[in-house]
Amino acid sequence: MNTDIFNVQVKIGKPWKKPPFVQSNLLRWVLITGFVIYLIAAYMTIDVNWSRVYEGLERGKKFVLAFTNPDFTSRSSDIWEGMIESILMTVASSVVGILISIPIALGAARNVSPLPVYLICRGIIAISRALQEIIVAILLVAIFGFGPLAGFLTLSFATIGFLSKLLAEDIESMDKVQAEAIKASGAKWTQWINYGVQPQVMPRLIGLSIYRVDINFRESAILGLVGAGGIGATLNTAFDRYEYDTAAAILLIIIVIVMALEYLSGIVRARVQ
Amino acid sequence: MLKLDKLVKTYKTGDQALKEVDIDVPQGQVLALIGPSGAGKSTLIRCINRLVEPTSGKVYLDDIELTSLSSGSLRRERRRMGMIFQEYALIERLTVMENVLSGRLGYVGFWRSFLRKFPQSDIDEAYRLLDRVGLAHMADKRADELSGGQRQRVGICRALIQNPALLLVDEPTASLDPKTSRQIMRLICELCRERELAAIINIHDVALAQMFVQRVVGLRFGAVQFDGPPEGLTPDVLTMIYGEEDWEATIESVDDEDDLVTL
Amino acid sequence: MPSQNKNGLKVWQKRTARESIFHWVLWLIGIMIFTYCWQQISKSTTWFFVWDAPRIATDLWTRATPPKWEYISQLGKPIWDTLNIATLGTIFALIIAVPVAFLAARNTTPSRFLIRPFALLIIVSTRSINSLIWALLLIAIIGPGVFAGVIAIAIRSIGFCAKLLYEAIEEIDETQVEAITATGASRWQVMVYGIVPQILPAFAGIAVFRWDINIRESTVLGLVGAGGIGLQLSSSLNVLAWPQVSLILIVILIAVVISEWVSAKVRGAII
Structure with a gap:
């Protein structure tokens, strides 16, 4: 053992310090001071109007209290229409988005598709992921006009980027042997996908799809801010008019639906896996 | 030094892990606790330092009764009981x-x-x-x-x-290869001798236990079946603890291994 | 599509005739729901605009290109603000998310029936509502500006970070905690020695991951008046200054790519 070389007597009586996470002294101090300077600079450039904030606290309290007494009735028809529109957009865009993202995911998986197809599909995914939903919505509203169609297209487009990427990763990491066994039986490409690939990625596809439905609903709630339909417009109006009790009612409905969707997705995912 | 008095542990599921266990461990004694899995060895050790709360019965460390201590004084007493774990449990x-x-x-x-x-x-x-x-x-x-x-x-x-005054050792060798197992057991027993520590060692390897300890307690279904020196572990006793099996081989192999060690 | 999927399912799930009918009915209902949704959407769509869309799109494209490059000189401060909103928002969120996560995790919560549901409520409600909505709300309360953006991002991130963190806490190795408890350590010491080292990598990963998302989100907060580059986007859109809009979109894209790259690098270094 090399304990013979190591003389413990040297260490005894000397203080011990935990070895630092960043080994180099210089680098460690540069990182720490850099971070502190950044924080100070960031703080300095945010001018907070504290008296305005203080005034706002009163309104903030009103808003919190509104949650104990939400007003579902006085704008019930607006809320109802907005919610229905949000749900319609969610359902339609999820269905279309999922249907389109399956072939794109296949195309973006290097182990099932040729290089040119792979590059095109990865490109589509990259564009869809890099563009914020709300920005896409602004552009689509400008092109297609106000209304839920723009919202529907936005959410479908966003679904493609999200779902295809994760699904493609799942296909790429699937068990090769199972797929090869199907290939060895002389199956055509479509048969191979159907029998060798699909059964392996199906549980993940279902889980991700339901998760995406959840996200789409949440996103549909803000698309109304830029005129792309859904509950967002109603919510925006409520805030503009300082109708906190109506806003609270809308937010509560959103929270409840999201919770219900999460609960549902938990059940479905537990069943398919 | 350590005294267990009618220690009982019944889990919420209704499983009775310990049935009125009485054990007395004098200072400096190394005791091996053997028994099949599920016999309550782990529960017994954890009831002593109250990582598992015993249902009834008493545990005395010297003259202090551990089961009724408040959490503050329990922490002070836990300092006197060192614990060694199966999967090392290092951070x-x-x-x-x-x-x-x-x-x-x-x-x-x-x-x-x-x-x-x-x-x-x-x-x-x-x-x-x-x-x-x-x-x-x-x-x-x-x-x-x-x-x-x-x-x-x-x-x-x-x-x-x-x-500590007492070591609680929970399957110290279960995740180790045979050679390392022996080194670890030897180390624990040597250290206990050097420091006059009492120790309770949970161990499922009967041969290894016989090799190193002065006293063996056999546990089955939460009750003490055997309490005596390692030489007392005859095939009949082992059958009583573990159930029917051909024990001659185990015991003989112990002798062989003993020779190897002394070599 | 349905028949293809059904065939696929058949490979790994045998069905009786009754189950088969049940599945057909399920698919039928699904298709009916979708058709209904589509009809409703198309009803509230002005199809004239849609048929006109290609022309409008090419029109927009010609007006937006080339981007007005010299406008970049006015984007320095907004970009800095955007970075600050994301970073400070993430930091504030983490400061609150950590205690919330400990209160929500089954193995560390002081009370399963009183405090845990409350912590879960905080997590669900902050997570379900988009940061843009939080920004709207905060602007109504404390007025427009970067500060509202920071708080909006912070609130939205609390639930996200706390959820991932409490899941990490629930997955820790309990024997390590047991070992520290057995030494006679106090509750807080068990926390610092037994739990914190185990969740530290997860914590760092979550922080960087959320920071990356927050950069994206803070680029658009300005649309509702909460500071950052979105303000410029919004005002350019209002005056239909399309060359400026295209430049801002390019800047946002670059920012998103950089933040994703940074976050991937940092996560790689930690894990």
């Missing part, structure tokens, strides 16, 4: 030194331990213990860089730096 992402020093947590305040400012005497003791088990040169390595045997040595140091 993987901390260094060896921090792991050893964590044995002193009961003695230092929160902020000192948070800032890793342990008293110099603790640090010196940690180095001495690490040196004793042959790991002083690894002090600043992270625990997850160590091999199984090395980790268990660190676990032993952590228990010993508490300056």
Whole structure:
């Protein structure tokens, strides 16, 4: 053992310090001071109007209290229409988005598709992921006009980027042997996908799809801010008019639906896996 | 020194893990607890330092009754009982030194331990213990860089730096290869002799137990079936503890192994 | 599509005739729901605009290109603000998310029936509502500006970070905690020695991951008046200054790519 070389007597009586996470002294101090300077600079450039904030606290309290007494009735028809529109957009865009993202995911998986197809599909995914939903919505509203169609297209487009990427990763990491066994039986490409690939990625596809439905609903709630339909417009109006009790009612409905969707997705995912 | 008086543990599920267990351990005695899995060995050890709350019965450490202590005084008494675990239970992402020093947590305040400012005497003791088990040169390595045997040595140091009167050892060799298992068992028994510690060692390897300890307690379905010197473990006794099986082979192989060790 | 999927399912799930009918009915209902949704959407769509869309799109394209490059000189401060909103928002969120996560995790919560549901409520409600909505709300309360953006991002991130963190806490190795408890350590010491080292990598990963998302989100907060580059986007859109809009979109894209790259690098270094 090399304990013979190591003389413990040297260490005894000397203080011990935990070895630092960043080994180099210089680098460690540069990182720490850099971070502190950044924080100070960031703080300095945010001018907070504290008296305005203080005034706002009163309104903030009103808003919190509104949650104990939400007003579902006085704008019930607006809320109802907005919610229905949000749900319609969610359902339609999820269905279309999922249907389109399956072939794109296949195309973006290097182990099932040729290089040119792979590059095109990865490109589509990259564009869809890099563009914020709300920005896409602004552009689509400008092109297609106000209304839920723009919202529907936005959410479908966003679904493609999200779902295809994760699904493609799942296909790429699937068990090769199972797929090869199907290939060895002389199956055509479509048969191979159907029998060798699909059964392996199906549980993940279902889980991700339901998760995406959840996200789409949440996103549909803000698309109304830029005129792309859904509950967002109603919510925006409520805030503009300082109708906190109506806003609270809308937010509560959103929270409840999201919770219900999460609960549902938990059940479905537990069943398919 | 340690006295268990009619110790009972019934789990919420209704499983009776311990049925009125009485054991008396004098100072300096190393005791092996054997028995099939599910016999309540782990529960027994955990009921002593109350990682598992016993349902009824009493545990005396010297003259202090442990089962009725408030959480503050229980913490003080836990310092006198070092524990060694099956899967080492080291904090993987901390260094060896921090792991050893964590044995002193009961003695230092929160902020000192948070800032890793342990008293110099603790640090010196940690180095001495690490040196004793042959790991002083690894002090600043992270625990997850160590091999199984090395980790268990660190676990032993952590228990010993508490300056305990009693060691509670839960399957110390279950995750180790046969050779390392023996080294670890020998180390534990040597250290107990050096420091006059009493120890309760849970172990499923009967041969290994016979090799090192002075006294064996056999547990089955939570009740004591055998209590005596290792020589008393006849095939009949083993059948009583573990159920029907051909025990001659086990016992003979023990003799063989004994020869090997003395060689 | 349905028949293809059904065939696929058949490979790994045998069905009786009754189950088969049940599945057909399920698919039928699904298709009916979708058709209904589509009809409703198309009803509230002005199809004239849609048929006109290609012309409008090419029109927009010609007006937006080339981007007005010299406008970049006015984007320095907004970009800095955007970075600050994301970073400070993430920091504030983490400061609150950590205690919430400990209160929500089954193995560390002080009370399963009183405090845990409350912590879960905080997590669900902050997570379900988009940062843009939080920004709207905060602007109504404390007025427009960067500060509202920071708080909006912070609130939205609390639930996200706390959820991932409490899941990490629930997955820790309990024997390590047991070992520290057995030494006679106090509750807080068990926390610092037994739990914190185990969740530290997860914590760092979550922080960087959320920071990356927050950069994206803070680029658009300005649309509702909460500071950052979105303000410029919004005002350019209002005056239909399309060359400026295209430049801002390019800047946002670059920012998103950089933040994703940074976050991937940092996560790689930690894990």
